[in-house]
Amino acid sequence: MQKLTPWICLLCLLAGAALAGCTLPATYAPLEVQNPAYTAAAETIAAQLTEIIAEPTSETPAAAQETQPEVEETLPPTSTPAPTRTPLPSDTPTPTQTGTNTPIPSATPVLPTATATAIVVSDALGDPDWEDNFQSSANWPLYTDEHVAMSIQNGLLSMIALKANPRSPYDAWMMSWPVLANFYLEATVTTGDCKGLDRYGLLARTPGFDPIRGYVFGFSCDGQYSLRIWDGKNYKNLIFWSNSSSINSGADQTNLIGLRAEGSKLSLFANGYLLQEIEDETYPSGYFGLFVGAALTDNFTVQVSGVRYWELP
DSSP, rough: OOOOOOOOOOOSSSSOOBOOOHHHOOSSSSSSSSSHHHHHHTTOOOOOOOOOOOOOOOTOOTGGGGOOOOOOOOOOOOOOOOOOSSOOOOOOOSSSOOOOOOOOOOOOOSSSOOOOOOOOOHHOOOOOOOOOSSSSSSTOOOOOOEEEEEEEEEEEEEEESSSSSSSSSOOOOEEEEEEESSSEEEEEEOSSSSSSTTTEEEEEEEETTTTTTTEEEEETSSEEEEEEEEOOOOEEEEEEEEOOOOOOSSSTTTTEEEEEETTEEEEETTTEEEEEEEEEOOOEEEEEEEEEEOOOOOEEEEEEEEEEEEOOO
């Protein structure tokens, strides 16, 4: 199977955009000459994304825990800067809400915690079709702005969400290529200091870059997971933040986050355990990437030591 060198990213943020990155022993060498599509995508800056998220706390009233309406956030489109060959943040719109230093209690997610089932997906699939161990930045366009800093050192991709906001956290991401339809994608990620809904994870099946759209699958510091759709303007929750004992929670923890996509079936994994499966046909194929966002911890840092994918028949 032909191995391709992933390419470009675009950033999306709530009140200022950004993008996000990856690692493992590489089985291929990056191309000496940049792909024309890589250059073209580098000249496009995506619209910003935003999400109004309240941090769950132990003070949540019992009555509020009984129901959790589906959350769908809306943000007016942002302006797009002139094309440039260096990823830059898009213009910052007026926030839909002002962040505070105190998390706002929210209702407990209505979805039950998934029953973990041991499934070592990579063992069944054999060697990956592609993997990155971050010996260089050839596959990921690194950048730093007022919201996020991304760098590669000593075989690790570092993604730092600089400013925490409990009401409207920014999700900053980077995208890579090729286009994948049916696949299993995973990344090994280690957190630094964190708490609550400080989060990170995968993007998949993003059909284009202007704006970026697709599935956003994430883990949080407090051991929750979620699956969302970003349509270029709004977030829609397919699976609201839900607890799982299969996720290693807290600071300085390492997790293997995996997403298997086969047609309309999306299967979510944590450390080799199946979390949940869901059917959705919104995006049938696209590029993939990584993201980070801080709800409660300034300079929330994650380090990615490996990213790999397997293409499925």
